Amino acid sequence: MPETTFRYQLPKKAIKTDCPNCGPKHRRTLSRYVDTQTGEPLPDQYGRCDRESNCGYHLNPYQKGPSGLSYADEVKARYTSKPIPRAWFSSAAKQKHKGVSKQSIIANLIHTESATLEQAERVAAFLFDQPEARPGGNGLPIEQSPVFTIPEDVFNQSLGHYHLNQFAFLLRRHFGVPVADTLLKRFAIGTSGRWPGACVFWYIDELERIRGGQIKLFDDTFHTVKYVVKDGERRSRTSWVHSAYARRCDALNQPYPAWLAAYLDERNDVQKSPCLFGLPQLLTAPADQPVAIVEAPKTAVISTPYFPGFIWLAVGALSYLNAERLAPLRGRKIELFPDLSKDGSAFDRWNRVAGDLLAQGFQITVSTYLEDNATQEEKDAGLDLADFLLDQWIEYSPEWDS
Structure with missing residues (x-):
């Protein structure tokens, strides 16, 4: 069979990376395979080392793995x-x-x-079959930190109760009950008793582990409620499930359950939102459906019916966009939708990060939709995509088969 019939090939102009077999003494000796249909390189391990006589490393994407399937077989199966x-x-x-x-x-x-x-x-x-941790300075694998999670019963207790949930009320008012309730279920939106009307945005990772829950109270315009403390400082009605749980235990003079004690222990490396919001959607979405990433969970939820061709995810904060959080998205096409800013700094920041991610093998682009269509007043206000959509379409009308 002629070589040109193979989808995955070593290109004439080699794309170099470090060989996993050579070690740090020999850098950038591995020529990576590329997908001739997309032009994108395959994951780092698929390639041939230039040091054929001394190393001989060669992992072909058509080579069968322990499961009996090759990389090519697995891609074909996903599609x-x-x-x-x-x-x-x-x-x-x-x-x-x-x-x-x-x-x-x-x-x-x-x-x-x-x-x-x-x-x-x-x-x-x-x-x-997750990628193994890279070796540390002594050549041994870096020890993985234990994962601290929130129990399923705490998560399940928050689901529903939407007659007490301001975010659910706003979604139903804007989209109608059928579409809104589909969104609430799709993103597993919870209800919190921290403040009357508050909701919970659950951060659930690609293994369906509940890593954190952000509590938000929205006003009548989908914006976070602000309040003023004694010294005149304005704060937002934003908290976290573990903090609210601890506050309730303290008020009732009850001991912390084991999971909460571990979660709050300063000796443990616990992040409140170490993963993307909305990841469980990947478990049932087609492998070729592109992903759109915004900053806030609210924006991911609201954008979904307007642009249903994307799987909408949220990174949680402007500075949280990095390769570690985006790791579950390798192999998918990703489009970033940064918030507006007065001087375009938010767009520039994500554009720089996208360049770094592209060099690491991610298929990623940055949308100019907001920058091209927003007014200077909207940029000065720092609107995000949800704000922009809600301002442009007061009454929701796109067709979305929920």
Whole structure:
């Protein structure tokens, strides 16, 4: 078969990176494979080392792995297979957490869920075949920090109660009940008792672990409620689930549950939102559906019915955009929608980060939609995409099959 018929090839002008087998003494000796259909390089490990006689490392994307599938086979399966139920990933993740092996999880899915072998292997590969940590200075793998999460019962108790939720009320008023309720379910929006009407934006990672919950209270215009403290400082009605839980325990003079004590322990490396908001959507979305990233969870939710071609995610803050948070998106096309700013600094910052991410193999672009269409007054106000959409379309009308 002629070489040109292969989708994944080593290009004539090599794209270089460090060989995983050579070590730090020999830099940028690995020529990476590229996807001839997109022009994008494959993940770092797929390539051929230039030091053929001394190293000999060569990982071909058509080479079969332990699962019996090659990289090419897995990509083809993602594009041709039917969506896998989200519940399969959830149950498999719980089994893995309990120490169940990869092969046992595959067997369980086949026997209990009537999954095909291909489907079961895809679920297991998603959970087990994550990139290994890079070695530390002594050549040994960097030890992974323990993951601290919020229990499912705390998460489940927040779901629903939307007659007490201002954000749910605003969504229903703007989009209508059917579309709004689909959004509330899609993004697992919770209700909080921290302030009357407050909602919870849950940060759930790609393994469906509940990493944090941001509490927000919105006013009648979808903006965060502000209040003034004694010294005249303006603060927003924003908090976190773990903080609100601790506050309630203190008020009732009750001890902290074990999960909360660990979450609040300063000796533990706990981040409130270490992952993207909206990641569980990836479990059932088509592999070729592009991702759009905004700063705030509110913006991701509101933008979804306006632009349903994207999977809408939020990074949480302007400075949170980095390769670590975007790791679950490798292989997908990503478009960034930075907030407006008076001097364009927000756009410039994300544009610089996008350049760095592009060099690391991400398929990423930065949208100029807001910069091209917003007025100077809107830029001065620092509107985000949700603010802009709500201002432009007072009454929602796009067709969105929820």
